[in-house]
Amino acid sequence: MSEESEKFLKGLVDSAAKITPHEMVEKFEDAVAAISAGRGNIAWKDGQPVGGSIWQPKIRWHADSRCAHVFIDVSGLTQDGITIEARSRGLSLVFQRTKEIIHSNGEFHSHQESSQRIIDLGIEINADTVEAIVEGGIMHIRCPRDISGVKVVDINWQDDS
Structure with a gap:
């Protein structure tokens, strides 16, 4: 030692x-x-x-009556390092970055890090209309609800009075 x-x-x-x-x-x-x-x-x-760094961008999401909103801290990432796949109930996200370190002896070291998340948004989304925009290092993914399968059910109310 x-x-x-x-x-x-x-x-x-x-x-x-x-x-x-x-x-x-x-x-x-x-x-x-x-x-x-x-x-x-x-x-x-x-x-x-x-080694063994556990890296994962911070992700928060919520759903309202019209869509789900996903917010991701993408500071330090590039557009080429992010992949988003939209599915019926959620998203599959892949992040890649290059981490560079200069040691005290001047030696340069770089390595690739990647992270993957699968998010179940808890609602059916229309995958064709999902959009993502990055502003100020925060990515906002807007996932509109899929209302094509929603049907209002008629109630046959038979009152006993």
Whole structure:
């Protein structure tokens, strides 16, 4: 084990001795949240994060009476790095980006990262009329409801009075 790794592990153990179990759980939850948000990494080497980055753009959506709205943070992505497929009840989204790092020794490293999401919007959508627009680093995908299969049902109300 390298000296740097030993120093990192010693610092980790020493800091754990100074916090309560409750604080330790909070720190763990913060670390998991950071990993889920794409700021963390799975593996550590010599006290530095390496490989295994979990990256996924932030996505929020809701549906109103006319359509579903999907909002995606696409900051740092290019149009060529995004694929959207619309289906009857949702979207299939694929994101790709190139991550570039310049190490302290001046060495340049780049690698491709990709992420995929399948979103069930909870409503039937008209896939032919889905549209996406990007403004200010936010993509808004508008998915109009498919009302062709909607039929108003007549009620045969037989009152007993």
